[in-house]
Amino acid sequence: MxxxxxxxxxxxxAVSEHLTLDDRIALLRYMLLMRGIEERAMNLYRQGKxxxxxxxxxxxxxxxVGATFAMAAQDRLCILHRDLGAHLIRGVTPARILGQYMGxxxxxxGGRDGNVHFGDWRLGCVGMVSMLPxxxxxxxxxxxxxxxxxxxxxxxxxFGDGSTSRGDFHEAMNWAGVQxxxxxxxxxxxxxxxxxxxxxxxxxxxxxxxxxxxxxxLSVDGNDAEAMFEATRQARERALDGGGPTLIEAVTMxxxxxxxxxxxxxxxxxxxxxxxxxxxxxxQETRLRDLGVDTAAIREEVRAAIDAGTQEALAMPMPDPDTxxxxxxxxxxxxxxLGDGNAPWSGHAQTAAGADS
Amino acid sequence: MAAMTYLQAISDGMRxxxxxxxxxxxxxxxxxxxxxxxxxxxxxIEEFGAARVMDTPVAESGIIGTAIGAAVVGMRPIAxxxxxxxxxxxxxxxxxVAGKMYYRQGLPVNITVRLPSGGGxxxxxxxxxxxxxxxxxxxxxxxxxxxxxxxxxxxxxxxxRDHNPVVYLEHKHLYRRVRGEVPDGLYETxxxxxxxxxxSDLTVIAYGAMVHTALEATEDLDGASVEVLDxxxxxxxxxEAILASVRKTSKVLIVDEANATCAAGAQVAALIADRAxxxxxxxxxxVATPDVPIPFSPPLEQALLPSVDRVKEAARELLxx
Numbered sequence: 011m012x013x014x015x016x017x018x019x020x021x022x023x024a025v026s027e028h029l030t031l032d033d034r035i036a037l038l039r040y041m042l043l044m045r046g047i048e049e050r051a052m053n054l055y056r057q058g059k060x061x062x063x064x065x066x067x068x069x070x071x072x073x074x075v076g077a078t079f080a081m082a083a084q085d086r087l088c089i090l091h092r093d094l095g096a097h098l099i100r101g102v103t104p105a106r107i108l109g110q111y112m113g114x115x116x117x118x119x120g121g122r123d124g125n126v127h128f129g130d131w132r133l134g135c136v137g138m139v140s141m142l143p144x145x146x147x148x149x150x151x152x153x154x155x156x157x158x159x160x161x162x163x164x165x166x167x168x169f170g171d172g173s174t175s176r177g178d179f180h181e182a183m184n185w186a187g188v189q190x191x192x193x194x195x196x197x198x199x200x201x202x203x204x205x206x207x208x209x210x211x212x213x214x215x216x217x218x219x220x221x222x223x224x225x226x227x228l229s230v231d232g233n234d235a236e237a238m239f240e241a242t243r244q245a246r247e248r249a250l251d252g253g254g255p256t257l258i259e260a261v262t263m264x265x266x267x268x269x270x271x272x273x274x275x276x277x278x279x280x281x282x283x284x285x286x287x288x289x290x291x292x293x294q295e296t297r298l299r300d301l302g303v304d305t306a307a308i309r310e311e312v313r314a315a316i317d318a319g320t321q322e323a324l325a326m327p328m329p330d331p332d333t334x335x336x337x338x339x340x341x342x343x344x345x346x347x348l349g350d351g352n353a354p355w356s357g358h359a360q361t362a363a364g365a366d367s
Numbered sequence: 368m369a370a371m372t373y374l375q376a377i378s379d380g381m382r383x384x385x386x387x388x389x390x391x392x393x394x395x396x397x398x399x400x401x402x403x404x405x406x407x408x409x410x411x412i413e414e415f416g417a418a419r420v421m422d423t424p425v426a427e428s429g430i431i432g433t434a435i436g437a438a439v440v441g442m443r444p445i446a447x448x449x450x451x452x453x454x455x456x457x458x459x460x461x462x463x464v465a466g467k468m469y470y471r472q473g474l475p476v477n478i479t480v481r482l483p484s485g486g487g488x489x490x491x492x493x494x495x496x497x498x499x500x501x502x503x504x505x506x507x508x509x510x511x512x513x514x515x516x517x518x519x520x521x522x523x524x525x526x527x528r529d530h531n532p533v534v535y536l537e538h539k540h541l542y543r544r545v546r547g548e549v550p551d552g553l554y555e556t557x558x559x560x561x562x563x564x565x566x567s568d569l570t571v572i573a574y575g576a577m578v579h580t581a582l583e584a585t586e587d588l589d590g591a592s593v594e595v596l597d598x599x600x601x602x603x604x605x606x607e608a609i610l611a612s613v614r615k616t617s618k619v620l621i622v623d624e625a626n627a628t629c630a631a632g633a634q635v636a637a638l639i640a641d642r643a644x645x646x647x648x649x650x651x652x653x654v655a656t657p658d659v660p661i662p663f664s665p666p667l668e669q670a671l672l673p674s675v676d677r678v679k680e681a682a683r684e685l686l687x688x
Contacts, residue, residue: 086440123471131474136439139463147429148464151436158392158418158442165436178459181429188424338507340475340530347441348474366441 024297026240030356035303037079037235038294041071042312044095045291047104050316051111055270059324060111062124067092069233069265072290073198074168075099076238077258080246081166082358083350086152087135088145090168090198091126092264100133100351104319109326116326133351143169146182146195153191153255164249166194166242172203174216183257187223192249194242195257198232200264205276220257232260233290243357263288371549374542376516377481378407380523381445383553385415388443391527394421394430395447395481404449405483405542427456434478435465443527444478451482451536452496465532466507475530479523484512485538485576485624486661486672495661495668497575497625502534503601503634510601511558512536514578516547518599521556528555538576538624545579558600560608566594569686570612572635573622574598577673581622584678591686601631609635610643617648618685622673627655649688654681 024034048066055064067074074093078100081087089096097107102118110117110128118128119137129137138145149167156163173179174197186193197216201208220227230241238260245256263285267274274282295305340346347366371379385391393408399422402409412420423430427448434444448454454461457480465476486495502508509531513519519537526533563578568591571581578597585593596612598605613619619639623632636651654673662668 119471119473127471129472129474131439131472136468136474137472139467141459141463144432144460144464147432147460148436148439150429151433151438152440153436154433155437155440155442158437178428178432181424181426182432185424185426185429185433337473338470339509340469342530345441346473346475346530348439366439 025234025236026243028243028357029236029239031301031303033079033356034236034294034298035308036354037075037239038291038298038305039308039312040075040079040095040098041235041291041294042309043098043104043315044071044075046312046316047107047319048094050320051108052270054108054112061113063269063271064111065091065125065269066266067094069285069289070198070200070262071095072235072238073196073232073260073262076235077166077168077194077196077242077260079235079239079355080242081164081353083134083353084163085134085246086149086163086165086348087129087351088138088149088165088167089129089135090138090142090170092198092200093168094126097128097130097135099354100130100135102130102133104316105322108319108323112323113328114323114326115329116323121329131346132349134348135351136348143167143173143176143179143182145169146173147178147185149193150182150186150191153186153193154189156192157189162250164192164194164246166196168196168198170203171197171199171201171208171211171216172206175211183219183223186255187225190252190254193255194245194249195255196242197257197259198262199259200262202264202277204268217257217259225255225257227257227259229259229261232262233288233293235290235294368548368550370546371516372543373516373519373537373545374405374407376520376549377523377537378409379549380520381408382411382414384524384527385419387553390441390443391445392419392421392437392442393445393447394423394434396423396425396449398422398447403447405539407447427453428460431457431460431478431480432464435460435468435476438477439474445481445527446478447481448483450494451484451498452493454480454482454498458501461502461508461532462505466505468507469531470507476532477530478532479526479535480532481535481537483539484536485540486668487540487576489663489665489668490661491663492660497536499534499536499601500625500630503631504629507532508602509533509558510536511599512538512575512601513556513599514541514545514563514575514597516545516549518556518561520549521554522558522599524553525555525558536575540576541579556599558603560605561597561599562612563595563597564593566592567616568592569618569620569682570594570596570616571620571622571678571682572596572598572609572612572632574601574631575624577622577624580673580675580678584675585682588679588682588686593682598631604634604638606638609638613639613643614646617646618688619647619651620678620681620685621651621653622678623653623655624673625656626658627653628658630655649685652681652685654678
């Protein structure tokens with residue numbers, strides 16, 4: 011499968027012939043935005059402004075950014091906690107994300123859940139729960155509805171190497187396989203589930219299991235946004251054409267601890283050093299610089315957006331304690347269902363409007 | 368109006384709502400070609416097709432989880448557990464994903480989870496349970512348990528139309544034993560309590576199959592006037608109806624087929640102690656199943672489940688208090 015340059019591509023350094031230069035710049039911009047927001051959030055955490063702990067996806071930016079870039083407005087996403095890039099692509103602003111981390115009223119969940127436990131349903135995203143990989147089944151159910159209604163749409167979800175040990179992984183893989191559903195499973199193999207290395211997690215590489223469930227699985231360089239895009243684009247095409255699910259193993263490395271409190275002393279230093287050389291942002295930036303793109307200007311633009319978002323988030327009030335028991339049930343007449351998100355890839359000619367119904 | 372069994376009323380509610388709303392689908396184990404372990408969906412696959420009457424893999428977490436996914440993209444799934452007991456395998460999806468979604472993210476999960484519950488026919492420890500209290504203790508889930516054919520249909524339709532996850536307990540012992548006049552067409556029964564029999568000397572509070580046990584036990588109790596309150600809904604709990612009845616009679620007996628500890632009846636007793644203490648003219652008494660698994664052999668099972676005789680005895684004691 012295509013992690014190398016397809017024949018006929020215009021630019022020898024491009025992994026996918028389906029990306030314009032603007033697309034490739036967008037991939038860099040979203041990765042920079044993700045890293046910059048998370049670095050800013052870590053500073054806010056150290057200043058005591060982020061309650062609880064803080065989880066980031068440093069070094070894994072290509073996984074969510076590359077995969078989400080292939081998805082259309084009417085597709086639906088169940089997003090994991092190291093995949094901030096997916097939210098950014100769909101259209102969530104830095105201010106609302108930073109407000110989320112700080113438990114502010116203007117955060118995506120209004121302070122009701124923390125960290126990257128959020129999804130803006132108006133943009134077609136469902137937030138994760140801590141019991142991984144529960145969202146594999148939710149994404150499978152979305153795909154089941156798409157197939158039932160004969161819609162050309164696709165669901166995508168991310169989960170980690172540790173998730174492959176749980177029963178919901180099996181139930182979702184089997185269900186999607188037996189019903190041949192338009193769903194993409196992105197296995198984000200970052201080598202560690204908290205402190206447990208993959209060697210203690212599974213005896214057989216989980217990407218090999220896909221075949222046993224009746225659909226293809228492939229390993230992709232998870233630190234290459236263009237490779238992630240291309241693999242996801244192809245999986246999506248296959249899904250829309252009735253070909254069923256795909257398991258994409260994004261091979262990457264968790265460069266920080268499980269969360270801010272974790273010094274990661276269980277990871278050999280050489281392993282981190284080795285992966286630092288494969289940084290996904292460095293890789294994309296080098297490609298673009300070689301093509302004459304002024305990446306310094308992009309960095310400056312991203313920094314300004316994060317600065318503005320930070321100010322906006324810091325100005326958000328904390329939630330009113332009197333509202334803590336409000337909104338347990340939806341009693342209105344309104345039908346609230348997932349809406350469409352942004353789909354900036356040039357290959358999506360138009361953005362379909364409206365919500366599910 | 369037509370005379371129907373409790374089971375036929377559930378079927379009728381689902382069938383009519385499926386005709387009325389193409390977003391509704393039913394999914395579960397053996398519900399399609401076979402028509403369900405209890406035949407609640409008998410004939411459905413012929414009318415609605417295999418996509419909307421879905422035989423699923425034997426995967427309860429999968430059933431609840433995929434129902435959630437379908438719901439948030441605009442479907443209205445009715446998920447059947449073959450037996451209520453099996454919901455333990457889908458507990459995480461129901462409690463953590465469905466139950467918390469709206470509070471956390473503002474996204475309602477419109478699913479109905481049907482749980483054929485209850486004992487009384489040698490189902491043994493894994494086919495006889497009444498797990499409603501698990502879900503009463505899990506914020507974000509509604510829990511209903513109709514006792515009559517009319518309510519079984521109306522509450523099923525109400526559950527499907529409710530935007531939130533609804534746990535719908537259908538007592539297996541009522542399926543073919545209880546019959547009643549059921550209105551034609553589509554209607555919703557509110558998630559509130561119902562006075563099954565009005566009285567002034569004593570209130571017996573029950574839900575599901577125990578409503579019938581309570582009615583039978585107090586039908587002729589030495590001329591006493593006994594009110595029977597059918598809760599119908601456990602979440603939301605109709606607190607005002609409970610308190611109003613207690614104020615009227617001043618004596619309360621609460622009957623629960625579930626294991627006694629932290630059961631729905633315990634919650635009702637706590638409510639009365641908290642908010643109706645001054646209205647009481649005797650202790651709040653409970654009859655429930657002791658805290659052991661439900662055994663298989665008939666004499667063992669019957670020794671545990673609240674019987675007409677046990678309810679009668681407890682009611683007499685209270686009346687004489």
